[in-house]
Amino acid sequence: MKKYVVMILIAIVLIIGGGTFAYFHFANGGPWQGTWWGVQDAGVNWSGDHIRNLETVTFTQNDDKTITVDHKVQQGSREVPGSLTGTGRIDGGRLVITPKNGGKELALSYSAVSRSMDTPFTNADKSTVTLKALAPENNEEMESIRSEIVQISQKPENKIDTTLSKAKS
Structure with missing residues (x-):
């Protein structure tokens, strides 16, 4: 009799656990919402600086079950639209x-x-660029990386001189 009671309790715990998992991963929209961020390691430039690109991706669920994707890339002192910007649809996981x-x-x-x-992008060492959800506890880390990227881009040796000089005759 005790075996049956234990088995029933285990079954109830599994059902509740499965329902909780299903709610938090499927019913509430899953991971395809909010802002996610990651860093692409682009290697070392000619002046020896470690070059990185900050990737931020914002997912917004639409009424028609599609997801609007807004991808921004911090490259140097500029934030440019990324290649993931568009419309998404969920296909399994x-x-x-x-x-x-x-x-x-x-x-x-x-x-x-x-x-x-995991993104379709790769780092300089050919590893995959991964994103994590933006949360209050990692927002400062992300902004610190952004600031570092901007500072490196503003170093005089990393600026490109586009002026044309006149040849003296």
Whole structure:
């Protein structure tokens, strides 16, 4: 009799746990909402500075079950639109994005274990660029990286001189 009671309690715990998991990962929209960020390591430039690009991606769910994707890349002192900007649709555990610029479809995959997103981008060492959800506890880290990227871009040796000089005759 005690075996049955224990088995019933275990079954109830599993059902409640499964329902909670389903609610937090599927019913509330899953990971495809809010702002996510990551850093692409682009290697070292000619002056020896470690070059990185800050990637921020904002997901907004629409009434028609599509997701608007707004991708920004901090490159030096400029923030430019990224290639992931467009409209996405959920396909299993992935988000397939049709870029706004008309390029080929790109996919993001979410890992519930590490709570991170893999992108189609790669770092200088060929590893995948991953994104993590922007939260109050990591916002300062993200802004610190942004500030570092801007500072490196403003060093005199990293500025490109586009002026034409006159040859003296």
